[in-house]
Amino acid sequence: xxxxxxxDIRRYVASETASRLKALDTLHDEVVALRRLHNSVAPISRLxxxxxxxxxxxxxxxxxxxxxxxxxxHVCKQWRSIALDAxxxxxxxxxxxxxxxxxxxxxxxxxxxKLFLTETRHPIHHIARLVAPHIARVRVLRVRTSEDKTVLxxxxxxxxxxxxxxxxxxxxxxxxxxxxxxxxxxxxxLFGGSLPRESLRTLTVRYISFLPRFSGPSVLVNLExxxxxxxxxxxxxxxxxxxxxxxxxxxxxxxxxxxxxxxxEAPHDVLVARLPRLERLAVFxxxxxxxxxxxxxxxxxxxxxxxxxxxxxxxNAGYGxxxxxxxxxxxxxxxxxxxxxxxxxxxxxxxxxxxxxAYVEPxxxxxxxxxxxxxPLASYFADWPFDRTxxxxxxxxxxxxxxxxxxxxxxARLLAQFPNLTxxxxxxxxxxxxxxxxxxxxxxxxxxxxxxxxVGVGGVxxxxxxxxxxxxxxxxLCRKLATVEVxxxxxxxxxxxxxxxxxxxxxxxxxxxxxxxxxLVDGWGVEDVRVAAERGGGNVLVTLDNCED
Numbered sequence: 392x393x394x395x396x397x398x399d400i401r402r403y404v405a406s407e408t409a410s411r412l413k414a415l416d417t418l419h420d421e422v423v424a425l426r427r428l429h430n431s432v433a434p435i436s437r438l439x440x441x442x443x444x445x446x447x448x449x450x451x452x453x454x455x456x457x458x459x460x461x462x463x464x465h466v467c468k469q470w471r472s473i474a475l476d477a478x479x480x481x482x483x484x485x486x487x488x489x490x491x492x493x494x495x496x497x498x499x500x501x502x503x504x505k506l507f508l509t510e511t512r513h514p515i516h517h518i519a520r521l522v523a524p525h526i527a528r529v530r531v532l533r534v535r536t537s538e539d540k541t542v543l544x545x546x547x548x549x550x551x552x553x554x555x556x557x558x559x560x561x562x563x564x565x566x567x568x569x570x571x572x573x574x575x576x577x578x579x580x581l582f583g584g585s586l587p588r589e590s591l592r593t594l595t596v597r598y599i600s601f602l603p604r605f606s607g608p609s610v611l612v613n614l615e616x617x618x619x620x621x622x623x624x625x626x627x628x629x630x631x632x633x634x635x636x637x638x639x640x641x642x643x644x645x646x647x648x649x650x651x652x653x654x655x656e657a658p659h660d661v662l663v664a665r666l667p668r669l670e671r672l673a674v675f676x677x678x679x680x681x682x683x684x685x686x687x688x689x690x691x692x693x694x695x696x697x698x699x700x701x702x703x704x705x706x707n708a709g710y711g712x713x714x715x716x717x718x719x720x721x722x723x724x725x726x727x728x729x730x731x732x733x734x735x736x737x738x739x740x741x742x743x744x745x746x747x748x749a750y751v752e753p754x755x756x757x758x759x760x761x762x763x764x765x766x767p768l769a770s771y772f773a774d775w776p777f778d779r780t781x782x783x784x785x786x787x788x789x790x791x792x793x794x795x796x797x798x799x800x801x802x803a804r805l806l807a808q809f810p811n812l813t814x815x816x817x818x819x820x821x822x823x824x825x826x827x828x829x830x831x832x833x834x835x836x837x838x839x840x841x842x843x844x845x846v847g848v849g850g851v852x853x854x855x856x857x858x859x860x861x862x863x864x865x866x867x868l869c870r871k872l873a874t875v876e877v878x879x880x881x882x883x884x885x886x887x888x889x890x891x892x893x894x895x896x897x898x899x900x901x902x903x904x905x906x907x908x909x910x911l912v913d914g915w916g917v918e919d920v921r922v923a924a925e926r927g928g929g930n931v932l933v934t935l936d937n938c939e940d
Contacts, residue, residue: 430467443470444477455485455507455533457495478502483531486518487511496525503555505531508545515541519548526553526582533560539600552583559586559603560595588637602630605637612640617647620680628680632687635664642668646684648676663720665689675699681712685721692722696755708739708759708767713776723754724777729784730809732771734797736790737761739771747784747814768796772805782809787828788818791881799830803868806831812869816876825880826887832875832894834868872898876908888919895933896926910936 395403430436450459460480464471474480481498483505484491496504506529511518522529526549536542542561585606586594592610596602597617605611616631631646638644644666666672669690674681678700690696702708713724729744731753738760742753759771785806790797806812815832817825877891891907898904907923909915915935923933 427468430469436469440473440476443473444480447474447477447480451480451483453483453505455483455505457484457491483507485509486522487513489513489517489521492518492521496521501528503528503530505529506533508534508536510536515544516548519545523548523551526551528555529553530555531558532556533558533562535560535562535564537564539563542599546581549582550580553587554590556582556587556591558593559591560593560597561599561603562595562597563599602634604630604634607637608639609637610640611638612642614638614641614643615645615647617649620648620676628683629662632662632664632684635666635688636662639665640668641666643671644669645671645673646676647674648680662687663689666694667691669694671695671697673697673699677701678712682714685712686714689720690723692725694723695752696721696723697758698756699758699760702759702761708761708770710757710771710774710776712757715776727754727777727779727782729786730779730782731786731788733788734768734790734794736792739768741771743777768794768801772801773808775808779809780811783811784814784816785809785812786816786818787820789820790824791819791821793821793823797824797827799827799834802828803831803834806868809869811871813871814874814876815869815872816878817880818878820880822880822887825877826890829887829890829894831868832872833890833897871903873903874906874908875904876910877912878910880912886914888915888922892923892926895923895931896928899927899930904931907931907933908936909934 447460447463450463452459460474464474475498478498478500479502481495482502484495485507486492487509488511504525506522508518532553534542534545542563581603586603586609588605588607588609590610593613594603594611595613595615597615598619600618602616614634628648635641635644664687666688667690669688670693672688672690672694674684674697676684681698681700685698698712700712714721723745726745727743728747731740731742731744733740733742738758740756740758742756744751745754757776806815815828817828820828875894895904895907904927907927909920912935917935920933920935924931927933
C-alpha cells in the first residue's frame with residue numbers, strides 16, 4: 392500500500408484543484424461565448440447602436456440617480472459596450488463620491504454635465520479640485536449642504552467662467568444658528584467674478600448668507616431667494632434689488648425673507664428694477680421689506696403677485712406692505728372686479744381678480760399672519776390698496792367660529808365701500824356671521840352709521856355712489872346688488888332665516904335684487920324657500936341646492 396506523506400497529499404490536492412478550477416474557467420468562458428452567440432441572433436440585438444442609445448436615455452434621471460443606467464451596463468457585453476461609448480448617458484450624477492465622480496467625468500468626455508452634491512464623506516476640497524477643471528461644461532449645478540463653509544470651500548475653486556451653466560441651485564438646510572460668514576460677498580472670483588449672464592436661466596439660493604450677482608444684464612428667467620434675516624445680519628435689501636435690475640427677462644421670482652429683527656427698516660433710497668416679462672412674483676417678508684421690494688419693481692399688469700407677511704403686533708395690521716401711488720409700476724392693482732376675503736383666527740387672506748368670475752387665477756393676493764392674538768378686521772376692511780369702485784363680486788369666507796368683531800355694523804361698512812357691487816357670496820361662515828351679513832344687507836345708510844354725503848363714519852373714507860341712485864330705493868348700501876349666495880353653512884344655535892327673509896323683502900322692494908342661491912345650508916327646506924320667495928314679492932328667484940329638505 393502506497394503511503395503518502397501529508398505534504399504529498401497537500402501538493403496533490405492543490406494541483407488537482409488548480410487543474411479543475413482552470414477547467415471551470417474554460418467552461419465558463421465557453422458558456423459565456425455560447426450565450427453571446429445566442430444573444431447575437433436575438434431580434435433585439437439587431438437594432439442599431441443609435442436605437443439602443445435612444446432607449447438608454449430614458450434611464451437617465453434629472454435628479455442624478457445613476458442606478459438604472461448602471462444596471463443596463465450589466466445586462467450583456469453588447470449593451471455595456473454601447474452604453475460606455477455613449478458619452479451623453481453619463482452626464483448627470485452626484486459628486487459626493489470621488490470614485491463615481493471620476494468615472495462619470497471621464498465617460499461623459501466633452502458633453503455638458505449636470506452635477507449634484509449633498510453631504511459627502513470625502514473632503515470637500517478634494518471634490519472641488521476634481522470638478523474645477525470641468526466647470527466650463529457644467530450645465531446644471533445643485534448643491535445642498537448643512538453648512539456655509541462647505542459651499543465656500545467648493546465654490547472657492549470655481550474661479551473660471553461657466554459659459555454653459557443654465558441652472559444653479561445652492562441650498563443650506565435651515566437650522567437655528569447664526570451664519571458664520573462675516574461678509575456679504577465672500578467669493579468675489581466666483582465664475583470669474585460674475586454669474587454667467589448669457590446662459591444662466593434658473594437661480595435658486597436658499598438660506599445661504601451670501602448672494603451671487605451678475606456684472607450686467609442677464610437672461611435669468613427663474614429666481615428664488617430664501618433667507619432668514621433674523622440670523623443673517625449682513626442681509627442687504629438693496630443688493631437684492633440690484634440683482635433684479637440685472638434680470639430684465641425675468642418671468643418668475645419667489646423671494647422669502649423670513650424672520651424678524653426688531654427695528655428692521657427698509658432702505659430709504661429706492662432703486663428701480665424693470666421686469667417687463669414678469670409672470671409671477673411671490674414675496675414673503677416683513678411689511679417694511681415687502682413694501683420696499685414692491686416700490687422697487689415695475690411689472691406688467693398681467694403679472695400674478697402673491698404677498699405674505701407677518702405682523703407681531705395686531706394693532707399695526709393692515710395693508711402697509713403695499714406702497715401707495717404706485718399704480719403705474721404696479722398696474723395689477725387696477726381693474727379689480729372680484730374680491731375674496733378669507734377670515735381665520737390668526738390669518739387673513741385677500742384675493743383680487745380682474746374678472747368677476749373665479750375661473751382665472753387671482754391678479755394678486757395678500758396673506759397676513761399674526762403671532763399674537765387676532766387681527767382687528769377693521770384694519771383689513773378699509774384703506775384698500777386697490778381701486779374698489781370697479782368691484783362687482785364680493786366673496787366672504789369663514790370663519791367657522793363666531794367672531795364678535797364681524798358684527799352687522801362692520802359688515803355694513805365693508806359693503807358700503809363697494810358701490811358697484813352686483814353679487815355677494817358667503818361661504819363656510821358661522822351662522823351668526825351670516826345673520827350679521829343679512830342684517831347689513833337690510834340696513835339703510837343711517838342704520839349703517841353712514842352720512843348722506845357718502846362718507847363713512849369711523850375712517851371708512853369716501854364711499855362713492857351712495858345716494859346717487861333713484862330716491863325711491865330705500866337702501867344706500869350696494870344698490871346694484873342683484874345676487875346673494877350662501878354656501879356651506881352648518882346649522883348653529885343662531886338662526887339667520889328671519890334676517891335673510893328681511894333682507895330679501897327690503898331689497899326686492901324697488902331694488903335690483905333678483906336672485907338668492909342657497910347651497911349646502913343646514914336647516915333650510917322647501918317651505919323656507921317658499922317663504923323667502925313670498926317675501927320677495929315674486930321678484931326674487933330663490934333656489935335651494937343639496938340642502939336639507
